Amino acid sequence: MDGRDLVRSVKAVGSLGFAQGLRAVGAAWRRRRADAAGLPPRGAERARVPGPLREAEPGPGGGVIRFGRAELRIMVTVHGAVFWGWDGAGPEPSYALAGRCPEPDPRAVLEPDKDGGWRVVAERMTVAVSRHGAVEVQTPGGVMLRRDLPPRWWEPVGGGPARWLQRSRVPADARFFGLGGRASGPRLRDGVYRLWNTDPGFAFGPGDDPLYITMPVQMVVADAATHLVFHDTSWDGTVTLREGEEGAGSGHDRAGACELRMEGGPLRCWVMVGTPARVLLAWASLTGAAALPPAWALGHHHARWGFGSEQEVRRIVAGYQERGLPLDAVHLDIDHFDEHQVFTVDEERFPKLSGLAEELRRDGVRLVSIVDPAVKASAGNAVYDSGTAEDVFVRDASGRVVRGLGWPGDSVFPDFTHARVRAWWGRWYEERLALGFSGFWHDMNEPTSFTAFGESTLPRSARHSLEGRGGDHREAHNVYALGMARAGYEGLRELAPEQRPFVFSRSGWAGMQRYGGTWSGDVATGWPGLRASLSLVMGLGLCGVPYSGPDVGGFDGSPSPELFLRWFQMAAYLPLFRTHASLRAGRREPWEFGPEVLEHARVALVERRRLLPYFLTLAHLARRTGAPYVRPLWWGAPEDRVLRDCEDAFLLGDCLLVAPVLDPGTDRRAVQLPRGRWYDTATGRAYQGPGQVLVDAPLSRIPVLARAGAVIPVRGADGGLELEVWAPARGRTGGGLVVPDSGEGWQEPEIERYVSRWEGRRVVVRREGEDGVGAPPHPVRLRGVADGEGRV
Numbered sequence: 001m002d003g004r005d006l007v008r009s010v011k012a013v014g015s016l017g018f019a020q021g022l023r024a025v026g027a028a029w030r031r032r033r034a035d036a037a038g039l040p041p042r043g044a045e046r047a048r049v050p051g052p053l054r055e056a057e058p059g060p061g062g063g064v065i066r067f068g069r070a071e072l073r074i075m076v077t078v079h080g081a082v083f084w085g086w087d088g089a090g091p092e093p094s095y096a097l098a099g100r101c102p103e104p105d106p107r108a109v110l111e112p113d114k115d116g117g118w119r120v121v122a123e124r125m126t127v128a129v130s131r132h133g134a135v136e137v138q139t140p141g142g143v144m145l146r147r148d149l150p151p152r153w154w155e156p157v158g159g160g161p162a163r164w165l166q167r168s169r170v171p172a173d174a175r176f177f178g179l180g181g182r183a184s185g186p187r188l189r190d191g192v193y194r195l196w197n198t199d200p201g202f203a204f205g206p207g208d209d210p211l212y213i214t215m216p217v218q219m220v221v222a223d224a225a226t227h228l229v230f231h232d233t234s235w236d237g238t239v240t241l242r243e244g245e246e247g248a249g250s251g252h253d254r255a256g257a258c259e260l261r262m263e264g265g266p267l268r269c270w271v272m273v274g275t276p277a278r279v280l281l282a283w284a285s286l287t288g289a290a291a292l293p294p295a296w297a298l299g300h301h302h303a304r305w306g307f308g309s310e311q312e313v314r315r316i317v318a319g320y321q322e323r324g325l326p327l328d329a330v331h332l333d334i335d336h337f338d339e340h341q342v343f344t345v346d347e348e349r350f351p352k353l354s355g356l357a358e359e360l361r362r363d364g365v366r367l368v369s370i371v372d373p374a375v376k377a378s379a380g381n382a383v384y385d386s387g388t389a390e391d392v393f394v395r396d397a398s399g400r401v402v403r404g405l406g407w408p409g410d411s412v413f414p415d416f417t418h419a420r421v422r423a424w425w426g427r428w429y430e431e432r433l434a435l436g437f438s439g440f441w442h443d444m445n446e447p448t449s450f451t452a453f454g455e456s457t458l459p460r461s462a463r464h465s466l467e468g469r470g471g472d473h474r475e476a477h478n479v480y481a482l483g484m485a486r487a488g489y490e491g492l493r494e495l496a497p498e499q500r501p502f503v504f505s506r507s508g509w510a511g512m513q514r515y516g517g518t519w520s521g522d523v524a525t526g527w528p529g530l531r532a533s534l535s536l537v538m539g540l541g542l543c544g545v546p547y548s549g550p551d552v553g554g555f556d557g558s559p560s561p562e563l564f565l566r567w568f569q570m571a572a573y574l575p576l577f578r579t580h581a582s583l584r585a586g587r588r589e590p591w592e593f594g595p596e597v598l599e600h601a602r603v604a605l606v607e608r609r610r611l612l613p614y615f616l617t618l619a620h621l622a623r624r625t626g627a628p629y630v631r632p633l634w635w636g637a638p639e640d641r642v643l644r645d646c647e648d649a650f651l652l653g654d655c656l657l658v659a660p661v662l663d664p665g666t667d668r669r670a671v672q673l674p675r676g677r678w679y680d681t682a683t684g685r686a687y688q689g690p691g692q693v694l695v696d697a698p699l700s701r702i703p704v705l706a707r708a709g710a711v712i713p714v715r716g717a718d719g720g721l722e723l724e725v726w727a728p729a730r731g732r733t734g735g736g737l738v739v740p741d742s743g744e745g746w747q748e749p750e751i752e753r754y755v756s757r758w759e760g761r762r763v764v765v766r767r768e769g770e771d772g773v774g775a776p777p778h779p780v781r782l783r784g785v786a787d788g789e790g791r792v
Helices: 003-016 018-038 276-287 310-322 353-362 382-390 419-427 429-434 473-495 527-541 561-571 595-610 612-625
Strands: 045-048 053-059 062-067 071-076 082-086 109-112 118-121 126-129 135-138 144-148 152-156 163-170 175-180 191-194 214-221 226-231 237-242 256-262 268-274 300-304 329-332 366-371 404-406 409-412 439-442 503-505 517-519 577-579 650-652 656-658 668-680 686-696 704-707 711-715 721-726 734-738 752-759 762-769 772-774 780-783
Touching: 018 404, 018 409, 053 109, 062 109, 062 118, 071 126, 144 226, 175 527, 214 237, 214 276, 226 276, 268 276, 276 612, 300 310, 300 595, 310 329, 310 353, 353 366, 366 429, 382 419, 419 429, 419 473, 429 473, 439 473, 473 503, 527 561, 561 577, 561 595, 595 612, 595 711, 612 711, 612 734, 656 668, 711 734, 711 752, 721 734, 721 762
Parallel strands: 300 329, 300 577, 329 366, 366 439, 439 503, 503 517, 721 780
Antiparallel strands: 045 152, 053 062, 062 071, 071 082, 082 268, 109 118, 118 126, 126 135, 135 144, 144 163, 152 163, 163 256, 175 214, 191 237, 214 226, 226 268, 237 256, 404 409, 650 656, 656 704, 668 686, 668 704, 711 721, 734 752, 752 762, 762 772
């Protein structure tokens, strides 16, 4: 043990307590010994590049191009995405893809290029391959969007996975987004970003990286077009980004750069080109439609690590009811388990949990259970005994079950990369459903195994099924939580087929939207944490994960009344609206911050409930189109460079612009407007974009602006669906989409399309359908017009 390990060991004993701290020291040494025995030393390596071009063989949607020391396969699919893989790598097997790889596009053909290389010409892009293996993606007009230089491999002389490096160039005006959940975003500045799902072990802020969800998914936005690139390998790696610089007319532009270094896995990638909406539609077609949350999951959730008892849960719910505050769900953390053991209940503190769940449900409040993957390694624990009998736990290179350290103490971990294990785990949710739980949040599933030093996860040498292919934790780590989410989601589909499952997960990977959403994890209490939580939601949406949200108020500290309120007001417009805090943090109930905060929080809660039909519509559109609920301001105008650099406001769907207050002492803030007319929803005042305007932001509210012409489904005073219509600008039309939803089942309601326009001195709203144009079947309320005009 070196000096640094000794210091970390002492800190672990101090922070975790003597007994758990000593276990963490032991776990760190077990992990180190396991990797020393199970991972061969890397030793000497041979470097390799593709070499000179030899020949090309056309094939469906593209073909194979062979070089002196490598070969490249290219295929354009019917969805307009292009795949390429080196050294025989194909699209499958893949944890990201939903089902089988899409069919090749028969219109895309491989043909000789003028410089001695080859190219594939497709409808939305051209892919040109040089004589030495550079791959360039161009617009149909020939503008370069991305140029991958010839890759480089380092192969162990004695065999084993090859490391590889891929350097790329993008236009000087391009901006980078994505890479999963990044606290420093949503726009990713120059720097190194690691691709290894990580529990930081502390409350994080904007400067901390990596976090719980990393994905090799980039959205690159440039004047010519937007493209999404996905490198389909789950191994550890880094992405180094450098934004370009334009020469201000001098012609000396410096291209933007991306360098991807991976410790193993195939070198294969997918690229989609077009508008942001088009590339995310193609991404969703490839990786799967987003899970549709039940209606109650789009309401307000209250959680805490440390409710402690049924009485405390009842007290909190009664507090909401007595004050007339809407509440839709209560989440129970690990303290409701029996000694932190998953799929158990502490019967002393929660003696009648099923009765509590039934009581809450009668009042319209659902109960949500935490679920951790760590299983206490103790005979007599039903999950451990069952898992041992069915051989479901991760083993080491010598065949012994790997022991880690979780909240219940010494723990073992299911291998979620095996279909049989996923089915076994999914059946355990029957115990939760029988207790009355309606939803589930997966925690600690990076996976986290406490250690005093080194990585807080399973040994890299731990063996996994990987769907029968076999491999170790170096490849399985980043997809572990994805497999757990799949197990829970598919188990719930079997156990309660008439209900839409509600699952959200702290960790995950590309394609996780198929099974649910995520939350911020342990974001730090403070104004920087507030900014980081918005970055996470926006960045994840651009990676195809539309449902997410932060711990309102931050996880660890005691927010000031102002900070709590501003966080609460922002979260009321995010998909997952949840207050949550640590065992040792301050309270998060709105009434704990004084009467003024309580009244302003009430306004936010009531508005969230009023907007529930709009959130349900956005959920259905996310499922059908891949478009996130929360979108950057440049969503509809990616060519607008000013909007590309704006990170302190967002669009909620197409209709609303939300400008949260992210700094203390603010009662007025600048808002960058996209093109068109926008109405302040509180005052009705109209502003004209594009441009920057100053908008009032008193403590009672944050600025929310509606797009002129918008038709927004809202909850009316009688509880029914109503259309809120904001008057279009004179001479222009507006509109909106509405998806009426019953709330929980699997019906696929028809999308209702509405158009708004001026006819004389009246605003007319019509529904457009296959049968023509007709009157709306819902009440209409017009906003944004002067008295005496504009009646519908």
